[in-house]
Amino acid sequence: MLRCNNVSRLPHFTPQLCQRRNLIGFVRNALGLDPPPSPDDPTPENRFHPWDQSPAGDLRERAARIRALAVCPVTGKEINYTCPLSGIPTHHSRTAWEQDKQYHETKKWAILKKVNIYEHDLRSGRPFPEFDFPQELEFDRTVNMTNWDLFFYTRQFYSMDTEFQLAAVTKMLSYPITIASVLHQFSPYYLNPKGPITLEGLKSLAALRYTLYPFENKTAAATKDRPVRIFILGARAEGLLPGHVWKQLQFLFPETAFEIHFIGPECLVNKEKHQYVSSPTPIVRRVDETLAFVYHTDYFHVYHEAQDFFPYDPYLDIFFCFHPGFGAPESTKLWLDKSMAGLLETKCAIFTTGFNKSDLLRDVNAVVDKYGSELDMLMEPTKNVYGSTKWELNDANPQEVYQFNMYIAGFRGKRYHAIEI
Numbered sequence: 001m002l003r004c005n006n007v008s009r010l011p012h013f014t015p016q017l018c019q020r021r022n023l024i025g026f027v028r029n030a031l032g033l034d035p036p037p038s039p040d041d042p043t044p045e046n047r048f049h050p051w052d053q054s055p056a057g058d059l060r061e062r063a064a065r066i067r068a069l070a071v072c073p074v075t076g077k078e079i080n081y082t083c084p085l086s087g088i089p090t091h092h093s094r095t096a097w098e099q100d101k102q103y104h105e106t107k108k109w110a111i112l113k114k115v116n117i118y119e120h121d122l123r124s125g126r127p128f129p130e131f132d133f134p135q136e137l138e139f140d141r142t143v144n145m146t147n148w149d150l151f152f153y154t155r156q157f158y159s160m161d162t163e164f165q166l167a168a169v170t171k172m173l174s175y176p177i178t179i180a181s182v183l184h185q186f187s188p189y190y191l192n193p194k195g196p197i198t199l200e201g202l203k204s205l206a207a208l209r210y211t212l213y214p215f216e217n218k219t220a221a222a223t224k225d226r227p228v229r230i231f232i233l234g235a236r237a238e239g240l241l242p243g244h245v246w247k248q249l250q251f252l253f254p255e256t257a258f259e260i261h262f263i264g265p266e267c268l269v270n271k272e273k274h275q276y277v278s279s280p281t282p283i284v285r286r287v288d289e290t291l292a293f294v295y296h297t298d299y300f301h302v303y304h305e306a307q308d309f310f311p312y313d314p315y316l317d318i319f320f321c322f323h324p325g326f327g328a329p330e331s332t333k334l335w336l337d338k339s340m341a342g343l344l345e346t347k348c349a350i351f352t353t354g355f356n357k358s359d360l361l362r363d364v365n366a367v368v369d370k371y372g373s374e375l376d377m378l379m380e381p382t383k384n385v386y387g388s389t390k391w392e393l394n395d396a397n398p399q400e401v402y403q404f405n406m407y408i409a410g411f412r413g414k415r416y417h418a419i420e421i
Contacts, residue, residue, distance in 0.1 A: 042117075042162060047118075047120045050088075051089065054120070063082070063088070066398050072091045075092045075093075079398070081093050083109055085109040088112050088115065112393070112399070118168075131168075133245075137251050141156075142154065143184075145181055145184050145385075157169075167390035168390070170387075171404060172241065174386055174405045175237075175322060176248050179249055179318075179351075180253075180386075184253075189379065195382075196382040198379065204314060204410075208318060211315045214255055227257040227292070230318055231300075231319045232319075232322065233264060233339070234263070235264050235322075246291065246293070259293075262293065262294070268295040277295075301341075305338070313348075314347060317346070317348045318349050322405060323353060323405075327367075336367070336370050345413055348413075349378055353387075354405075357407050373414075375413055376414050377411050379409050379411075383406070384407055387405045
């Protein structure tokens with residue numbers, strides 16, 4: 001920002017001009033008027049471009065990929081027509097587009113348009129002040145975990161006044177803050193019947209909070225001889241997030257050190273070679289003395305059977321599976337055999353998310369159907385308070401839209417089995 005006390009460095013600025021601008025600013029503030037909008041500010045109008053004519057080359061490539069992969073919901077033929085309302089290829093022809101009554105009556109194009117404008121905003125080159133995240137939590141401040149708005153306000157994030165800013169930041173923060181919302185003492189999830197947390201869930205979360213809040217438990221400090229471990233199974237995008245994003249989780253528990261263990265063949269990417277990294281030993285990257293990333297590039301059951309993570313401790317360990325696909329046909333066997341059996345053996349809390357309600361219910365039901373007598377539900381399936389607000393698109397079916405981490409549930413291996421007497 002140019003300041004009037006630097007006019008000597010800027011010969012084209014005169015004292016009279018600065019005085020005039022200061023007067024205008026004073027009048028605006030006195031009247032409570034918003035500053036004039038910048039032409040760079042994102043709006044649905046200036047961020048809208050048909051994808052096949054997009055100024056962004058990768059979005060033109062996505063349009064071509066949609067045409068190659070998807071089929072028209074009306075005719076079952078290839079997609080050759082771009083919806084003029086959303087700017088995304090959706091139908092075989094204009095006739096098919098006009099005949100799709102469900103598409104128009106449900107205004108599905110409106111959500112597709114959001115997908116379009118959000119993607120163009122991220123590629124617009126505008127400043128992104130919303131990514132200037134706050135640092136340590138001030139000792140005299142309390143964080144409100146009720147929802148995104150109150151969390152951002154009480155954590156003193158940049159004021160996100162537009163849907164574009166909210167979409168960009170919530171997609172990035174959804175993973176760490178979803179974890180934080182489950183663990184935090186002011187969690188937005190309550191005990192049944194007012195909330196989705198079961199009695200067994202309360203027991204598991206109470207054990208973890210006993211460690212996370214040592215000053216409230218006089219003996220906790222003596223029992224905590226290692227960092228809290230957060231295991232993220234099937235990690236993909238989670239492993240790509242930079243350290244300062246995950247640090248927002250640690251800031252909420254300033255007395256606790258964390259190790260985040262990313263597990264799975266896609267958890268680590270060599271960005272220069274554009275390929276996944278495979279390593280026979282864990283790869284450790286330390287952010288600072290309170291936060292470390294550990295990458296394990298094989299499946300969880302491999303490390304579990306080798307006892308690499310032993311001993312597990314319900315006071316110090318927790319598992320998260322973001323959009324795992326427990327019940328998806330292509331991945332059910334991989335998840336529900338050795339990996340799920342190993343997860344339940346740990347007796348630690350396990351939380352999972354889904355792209356939407358049906359996606360989460362499919363995963364939870366698949367686990368319950370196979371292991372129902374061996375597990376306790378910790379959190380009934382519910383809407384995730386900290387799901388991403390950014391709409392995403394399935395290129396193989398452009399009318400299928402979703403948001404990351406929209407729903408969440410939790411379970412754990414049964415600790416006390418019934419005994420017949």
